Amino acid sequence: MRPVNYSNLLLLAVLFILSGCQAGSKAETQTESSGIASYQGTASVSQGGANVLVANIYDCDRGRKAPLGTATAADGSTWTVPAEVNFDNDEFPFASDLYNPCTGVEFSNAQEALSALDGADIVEIEPDGELVTAYVFADNYFEMYINGIAAGKDNVPFTQFNSNLVRFRVNRPFTVAVKCVDWEENSGLGTEANRGNSHHPGDGGFVAVFKSADGGTVAVTDENWKAQIFYTAPIADLSCPAEQGALRLSENCSSAGAEDYALHWEVPANWYSADFDDSGWPAASTYTNDVIGVDNKPSYTNFTDIFDDQASDASFIWSANVVLDxxxxxxxxxE
Incomplete structure (x- = not known):
């Protein structure tokens, strides 16, 4: 029987332990490189799904559920997701239907929609002002203020896809401020079920055309608007998002699933007022109809003479990341 070489066994044991430590250290490093410790931005960071407060704030046949929840961030702060909204606030007027499969109000053109209104919908920002009509398509939800006064909110928070009219009297110059929300099925994660993927990050998009009583175009959404981000999700790797001044950048980031992260920034208290200083905000990014995917949606295509008027073509606008923001x-x- 050959004698046991204990020195060799000891050497093998040491090598095995060192190998395990290196593997563990590598795994820990990988986790740290993508986890909360790796985040260098100004947002509060939450991870995983939110606490659902309301499972669905609006019922629509063939529409997605629209939950509201609260996400708790690593710093202890709590955030309403996907956003704090006035959907159930009776003092904030609903916009009129342009095309709405949920209510069955499906006008084939803008003139039909206007003819159905009796004037009670008009919001008097300034009673001696001109009558302005905003034609709006939002993916998914919007709340519009004119000079700090609530003028109209979307009557469908998620889907089916709808479009709206908002009418108001105001003198120029006037300021338009809109909270836009890309709703989520998976509360706190910014995702929805789509094409077999239970955590598909949906996209946003907002387009509007403002017309005077004589049909002239007053304004359209384009690159001259300002846009700032306040909720971004899902983010798989927190070393990816970056900030450059007021820019909150995530367009190169990816998502993974139910344990992804979300970024939350505080919304300024007076963001909707006419005298709010948005000079430091980034310019809005513009998107084509193909990118947003509206060419098969009658809530948009019935009104392309408004939205896609060659003389004053409106662009879809959003932040730099129309998917994750x-x-x-x-x-x-x-003016």
């Missing part, structure tokens, strides 16, 4: 505020002053 879920709460975006846009502003513009009409």
């Amino acid at each position: 879920n709460e975006v505020i846009v502003r513009y002053t009409v």
Whole structure:
């Protein structure tokens, strides 16, 4: 029988332990490189799904559920997701239907929609002002203020896809401020079920055309608007998002699933007022109809003479990331 070489066994044991430590250290490093410790931005960071407060704030046949929840961030702060909204606030007027499969109000053109209104919908910002009509398509939800006064909110928070009219009297110049929300099925994660993927990050998009009583174009959404982000999700790797001044960048980031992260920034208290200083905000990014995917939606295509008028073509606007940025505020002053 050959004698046991204990020195060799000891050497093998040491090598095995060192190998295990290196593997563990590598795994820990990988986790740290993508986890909360790796985040260098100004947002509060939450991870995983939110606490659902309301499973669905609006019922629509063939529409997605629209939950509201609260996400708790690593710093202890709590955030309403996908956004704090006025959907159930009776003092905030609903916009009129342009095309709405949920209510069955499906006009084939803008003139039909206007003819159905009796004037009670008009919001008097300034009673001696001109009558302005805003034609709006939002993916998914919007709340519009004119000079700080609530003028109209979307009557469908998620789907089916709808479009709206908002009418108001105002003198120029006037300031338009809109909270835009890309709703989520998976509360706190910025995702929805789509094409077999239970955590598909949906996209946003907002387009509007403002017309005077004589049919002239007063304003359209384009690159001259301002846009700032307040909720971004999902983010798989927190070392990816970056900030450059007021820019909150995530367009190169990816998502993975139910344990992804979300970024939350505080919305300024007076963001909707005419005198709010948005000079430091980034310019809105513009998107084509193909990118947003509206060419098969009659809530848009029935009104392309408005939205896609060659003389004053409106662009879809959002932040720089139309997929992961879920709460975006846009502003513009009409001269």
